[in-house]
Structures are given as structure tokens and as C-alpha cells.
Amino acid sequence: MAHLRYEALKNVQNRQKIDVEQPSEKISDFFGQKAFGYEQMRAALSPDTFKKVDHAIKKRKKIDQETADAVAAAVKGWAMSHGITHYTHWFQPLTGATAEKHDSFFDAQKGIENFKGSTLVQQEPDASSFPHGGIRSTFEARGYTAWDPSSPMFILEQVLCIPTIFVSYTGEALDYKAPLLKSLEAVDKAATKVCKLFDRNVSKVNASLGWEQEYFVIDKALFDARPDLVMCGRTVFGHNPARGQQLDDHYFGSIPSRIYDFMKDFENNSLELGIPVSTRHNEVAPSQFEVAPLFDEANRATDQNQLLKDILDKTALKHGLKVLLHEKPFAGLNGNGKHNNWSLSTDTGVNLFQPSSSARENLLFLTFFVNTIKAVYDNEALLLSSISSAGNEHRLGANEAPPAIISVFIGSQLSRVLDELENNGNIEIEKGDNLYMKLGIDQIPEIILDNTDRNRTSPFAFTGNKFEFRAVGGDANVANPMTTLNLIVAEQLTNFHNEVEAKINKGKERRLAIIDVLRDYIKQSKAIRFEGDGYSDEWVKEAEKRGLSNVRDTPRALDALLSDQTKKIFNKHNVLNDKEIDARHEILLENYIMKIQIESRVMADLALNHIIPTSIAYQNKLITNAQGLKDLGVDNSEVVKMIESISGYIGDIRKKVEAMIDARKKANKIDDTRDRAIYYSDNVKNKYFDDIRYAADKLELYVDDEDWPLVKYREMLFIR
Numbered sequence: 001m002a003h004l005r006y007e008a009l010k011n012v013q014n015r016q017k018i019d020v021e022q023p024s025e026k027i028s029d030f031f032g033q034k035a036f037g038y039e040q041m042r043a044a045l046s047p048d049t050f051k052k053v054d055h056a057i058k059k060r061k062k063i064d065q066e067t068a069d070a071v072a073a074a075v076k077g078w079a080m081s082h083g084i085t086h087y088t089h090w091f092q093p094l095t096g097a098t099a100e101k102h103d104s105f106f107d108a109q110k111g112i113e114n115f116k117g118s119t120l121v122q123q124e125p126d127a128s129s130f131p132h133g134g135i136r137s138t139f140e141a142r143g144y145t146a147w148d149p150s151s152p153m154f155i156l157e158q159v160l161c162i163p164t165i166f167v168s169y170t171g172e173a174l175d176y177k178a179p180l181l182k183s184l185e186a187v188d189k190a191a192t193k194v195c196k197l198f199d200r201n202v203s204k205v206n207a208s209l210g211w212e213q214e215y216f217v218i219d220k221a222l223f224d225a226r227p228d229l230v231m232c233g234r235t236v237f238g239h240n241p242a243r244g245q246q247l248d249d250h251y252f253g254s255i256p257s258r259i260y261d262f263m264k265d266f267e268n269n270s271l272e273l274g275i276p277v278s279t280r281h282n283e284v285a286p287s288q289f290e291v292a293p294l295f296d297e298a299n300r301a302t303d304q305n306q307l308l309k310d311i312l313d314k315t316a317l318k319h320g321l322k323v324l325l326h327e328k329p330f331a332g333l334n335g336n337g338k339h340n341n342w343s344l345s346t347d348t349g350v351n352l353f354q355p356s357s358s359a360r361e362n363l364l365f366l367t368f369f370v371n372t373i374k375a376v377y378d379n380e381a382l383l384l385s386s387i388s389s390a391g392n393e394h395r396l397g398a399n400e401a402p403p404a405i406i407s408v409f410i411g412s413q414l415s416r417v418l419d420e421l422e423n424n425g426n427i428e429i430e431k432g433d434n435l436y437m438k439l440g441i442d443q444i445p446e447i448i449l450d451n452t453d454r455n456r457t458s459p460f461a462f463t464g465n466k467f468e469f470r471a472v473g474g475d476a477n478v479a480n481p482m483t484t485l486n487l488i489v490a491e492q493l494t495n496f497h498n499e500v501e502a503k504i505n506k507g508k509e510r511r512l513a514i515i516d517v518l519r520d521y522i523k524q525s526k527a528i529r530f531e532g533d534g535y536s537d538e539w540v541k542e543a544e545k546r547g548l549s550n551v552r553d554t555p556r557a558l559d560a561l562l563s564d565q566t567k568k569i570f571n572k573h574n575v576l577n578d579k580e581i582d583a584r585h586e587i588l589l590e591n592y593i594m595k596i597q598i599e600s601r602v603m604a605d606l607a608l609n610h611i612i613p614t615s616i617a618y619q620n621k622l623i624t625n626a627q628g629l630k631d632l633g634v635d636n637s638e639v640v641k642m643i644e645s646i647s648g649y650i651g652d653i654r655k656k657v658e659a660m661i662d663a664r665k666k667a668n669k670i671d672d673t674r675d676r677a678i679y680y681s682d683n684v685k686n687k688y689f690d691d692i693r694y695a696a697d698k699l700e701l702y703v704d705d706e707d708w709p710l711v712k713y714r715e716m717l718f719i720r
């Protein structure tokens, strides 16, 4: 019966260590060797051509045919020198994964290796199976991919990968990258304009992203023996191990050697691809780890995260391991999150969230700081929707991750600065830096250095020189939350600029005009600031009083996408049009439905085919035993009690699984996608999952370990 589980455990015991060799002693020798980025282009192209590419990247302009041909020839030569014969357009459809379609450089007609600029720039993948939310009707089920020159091409698994956007034949975005690029353009435009109030030399503002990716690693054989992990990425059953994370002994503990080899290997692979991974340590849960590269421009960093997820997966397989990125692979243990460190910086080299030693420059810092807080306040529901997913539902508000309430933490010292600014109403203009002293903003740099009270329970925290969006799911494509953040800040900065200009036009001194507007914003956005314990029940009550959204279920959280305010800003900044928003909303709902449907099916299958039969077989043994005891005249009441318990749980599971299947049937008949998603959430997931699991986990506790068919938590988490 439990054959599969024991086979799997035996496999783990017989694992051979896989030695990992660093490609070269010095990292600098192999860093970025498999990427064809900015510097490689500079080296491979004529100065003239490079100048054109550089201009096109910086100004986000189209690359002309001739230049594209030159880049194509250069990258073909580079790839072939690495022994590469195939290429693919690499894109990020709304499924959340990345997609590829491989083609050969070899041109059979001409009998030579060929790669034209037009092929580099545009492709038409047979992509009718990617989600499109009704945008592509079946008769024009075509979309195309278009090269994004601002992100390096790279070699993965012997194929040249070309980062691209993916749009429908009629031009609507069908992926995550296209809107991200547009949001970056929007925030650049708006932020540059605001910067010019301070410094006319600024001509571009870049958004930076530094993500921190959490993941679990378990043995591949154990993974394969868990149909729920294979099908859903998370365990739908499993009793808590005797030893969980109570001891916190895993956190920053020593990394076990098999995992260490795997880490060395994927780090080498990442470094070769130009992903500057740097940190590794154990997370709170057993078998959980984290990787974080140095931050980069947000579009490139997003590609790097998508690529890294792939590298993690592929490298783990080589080591007989499996990486789990799901937001909640194991109940009762922390899940996988992804912190997104985000900042804006100018082409003159200023991080706009860096308080400065010059009091004067702190007004610039405060401008971006306060505007970001205001943007989050005005769009908290939209921001929440950008991180809502079936997986993340298990984390948000579950006492391990930030709640499903967006708030901003800035630390006590910056709170004091904002309070002071808010209250010192009638400042007169004075010469020199006296003004800043009066405003209380001459002191910020010292203050920040000393800002030790970082609040881990906040979903959106200021951490010295950047904001850290912590509520993002481990498996998510970060493009979605980053697009949203860039967009809302772009909108906010645009409004700010208008208001300041209006005051200046009325004769107000520039700095005082800025302060006036900031002061208003500080007052208006106060409700989003929260310095306390985000995991506490009091905060939930307090947030409700403040009118902040607290939506834990994805289908309802996604409503924020459809609000007038959302559509207005997406349209205004050219990031998504109404048709694209509607399609995205539809796709996200469909994704949600599919995930819950699969989880529910897997649950029912495992319960009916594995757990109940095993429990009945064991129960029969107990019945024989009870009868035997009785025949001998020995008290058998304890055994009888066990039989009754087991019987009760079996009955519970059977009834609830049947009712759940009925609920699914009902759900599937609902036409409207949102209603169907809500039905799945309320009447399939919330109504049955926990109860069925509770009974099944109890049975795991009762049934003889020898008979239990599913690999147990303690085996997945502690055996390696």
C-alpha cells in the first residue's frame, strides 16, 4: 500500500553527491558570460550602430531595420561562438511562467546560419493557447512577440533567449512585460518633471528593483510521491511535524551540504547569466532559503527574477532536488514571499529616496517620499489587488506575512519629521538653509542611520533609502506589482507637479509651494501610515476604522482593477487601455478558478483513493484486534474508541468531499467569471478545504505509520 512512500524514501538515501565546480576561480572571469547585454553590444557593434541602439534604449524608441540587422548579426556571431544553434523569443504570458518557442539559426533553403534583424525584432509564436481574456477571437488567434532591447539576451540550456513583449495581433498587451515597460516610461516622465523643479540637469529617472526570493527545497523523489505538490505546488494534506519552526533553529543556521552544492551550482549559473546573486541564508521554516541579487533597473531585475526561477528549477533537478516557490507549500510553516525593494534614481546619479547630508537636498527626498506615501494611500486597494492570488491568500493575514491590508511603515524618526512638517504651518521664506532648519528637515541623514526600528510586519516599509514592498507572493511575476507601483507614483507625481506649478504661478516661492503641497499630502494620507504590529487583531480593527481595504480573497480584491480611478490612471499614463484591463481581470479570475478547481480535485482524489482506503484497511486491523481482545475477555474499550474516531473522520471526509464535488458542479454552471470565482472561493475552498484537511490530518496521526501512503511533512522537511 505505502509502496510509493517507501520507494521515495529509499531513493533519497541512495542519492549521490553532485560535485560543483566554479567555472573559474574569480567570479569576475565568468560573470555575465552568457548574457549579451549593454557592454557586450558595445563591444560587438560599430560605434555608430551602438550609439543608435543606446539611443533607442534610453529614449525607448524603435530600432530601425539596418541597426536591427547589425545587432542580429552580432548576437548570432556571439551565440555561435558559444556553440549555440537555436534561438527563441522569451516572453512572459499572463500564466505567470515564461514561454519560449525554439527556432534554428540554420536556414535550410540557403544552407547557412542566418539570423535577420526582422527575426530578432519580431516573431509570431503559435500562441493561441496563452490566456488572452477574450481579446483574441479564435479567427485571429495570433499574437506577436517584439524584442525588448533594454534587457540583455542570454543563453539558457543551449538556446539564445531574446526577451520580448507579447501582444495581440491588434496591439493589446497579453503579457506582464509590456505594461511594465510602459509604467517605467510613465514614472520616468512624471518623476523627471518633478526633479526639474530642483535640478534642470535631470533628464531621466529610472526605477530600481532589488528582490529577495524565498523558496523551499525538498528531495525530488519525495516531491514526486506527493501528487498534491506535483499538481498544485502545495500540500493539501499533511500533519504538522513534531518539530516545526518553533525552535527557529533553521534561521541563519548552517546550510546542509546537498543543498549547499545546489546553491553553489545555481549561483554560478545565475552569475554566468549576469544575475548578481549575493546572499544566501536559511529562512525561518525548515528547508526554506532565500536568494537576493544586487538591485538593478526594474525591467531587467524583473527578467532576472523570472529567469532565476527557471534556473532554480533546472539546477535543482540536476541535484535530485525540487524547488518550491508556492506561497504556502506547507501548512503551519511560513510560506514563500518576495520582498521588492524599490527606488527611483536620476541619470545624474541621485537616489531620490536617499536622505542627503545637504539639508537642501532633503526637500527633494521628502518630495518623493511623501508623494509615494500619498500614492499608496490613494491606491491601496489597487496595490493590494496587484499581489492577490490563490497562493498568496494563504499568506496574507495569516500571522506570518503582512496582513491583507496595505499600510506604510516609515519609522518613528521620519514620522516625527512628517509630523513637524505638518504642524509648522506658517513658515516665512528666509535666506540660506535656515528654512530647512525651521522645517526640521536639516537633520534627516543622521536620523536614518540610526533607524533601527525596522518593522517586519509592514507590507510596505521605508528602509533607509528605498521602499520595500513585502507582501508580494514568492511565485508571482514581480512585473505586476511593480507596474502598479510605478503607475500610481507616476500619477501622484503628475498631480504634485501641477499643484506646485499652480502655486508658483500665483506668486508663491518655489520651495514654499512645494512644502505647502507636501503638507497637504501628509495630512491627507495619514491613514495609510502605521507603525505598530501589522499581525495584530487590533490593527485589523483600526484599519477598518481608517477605511483601508482588507480583502483576503482574490476574486474580490481584483475588483479594484475595474474601478473608475484605476481605469482612469491606467489610461491616462498609457499603461493599459480598458480592453486590456478587462482582459487581465478576466484572466486573473480564470487563473484563480483553475487553481482552486485543481486543488479541490486533488484533495478529493487523495482523500478517496489514498486516505480513506488506507484508513479503512487499518481500521479493519483494529477491528480484528478488538474482536480478539474481546474473545480473550480483555478490555478492548480503548481500541473501540480508536475505531470510532477513525470511523468518524472517514465519514466526515466522505460527506464533505461529496458536498464539495457538488459545489464544484454548481460553480461550473455559473456563467459570469467573477461570480464563478467568488463561488469557488466561498463555497468550495473556504467551506470545505479546512474541514477535509482537518479530518485527513487526524487520520494521518491515527493510522499506522507503516501503512500511510503519503510522504510525511517530517520526511519532506528534514530528510536530505
Ligand code: ADP
Pocket: 208, 209, 210, 211, 212, 279, 292, 293, 294, 295, 296, 339, 341, 342, 343, 351, 465, 466, 468
Ligand atoms: P532585508 O533586510 O530586507 O533582508 P537585504 O539587505 O537582504 O534586506 O536586501 C536588500 C535588498 O535591497 C537587496 O536586494 C538590495 O540589492 C536591494 N537594494 C538596495 N538598495 C536599493 C535601491 N536603492 N533600490 C532598490 N533596491 C535596493
Ligand code: MG
Pocket: 212, 339, 468
Ligand atoms: Mg527584505
